[in-house]
């Protein structure tokens with residue numbers, strides 16, 4: 001099994017690069033702030049089903065929600081420092097790395113995984129290095 005920290009950072013980095021801020025906030029609010037899935041669903045106007053899906057995927061990566069919460073708390077500010085690679089323009093998503101445009105978020109994430117693996121890995125590496133610095137300096 002993949003290291004839970006790397007797996008979770010990868011998940012969050014891809015969301016951030018894809019410009020999917022609402023799901024990033026949803027995951028943080030559930031695991032760190034203890035907000036309920038129904039409040040999150042109302043706040044970000046996404047279905048409760050989708051919110052639960054994301055929560056489940058995060059929990060699967062770390063096997064328990066306590067670990068997920070502690071990892072997210074540490075890496076979240078670092079994730080927000082990453083420059084999104086995709087912006088939304090007139091209901092379309094445009095990849096700033098190669099100028100391609102897409103109709104939905106899911107295609108965007110698949111595109112990033114397929115075409116910009118190096119970019120993803122570089123961002124993950126930067127986050128993990130900063131986490132190491134954080135834990136040794138305290």
Ligand SMILES: [Zn+2]
Nearest residue numbers: 095097098115
């Ligand atoms: Zn691209």
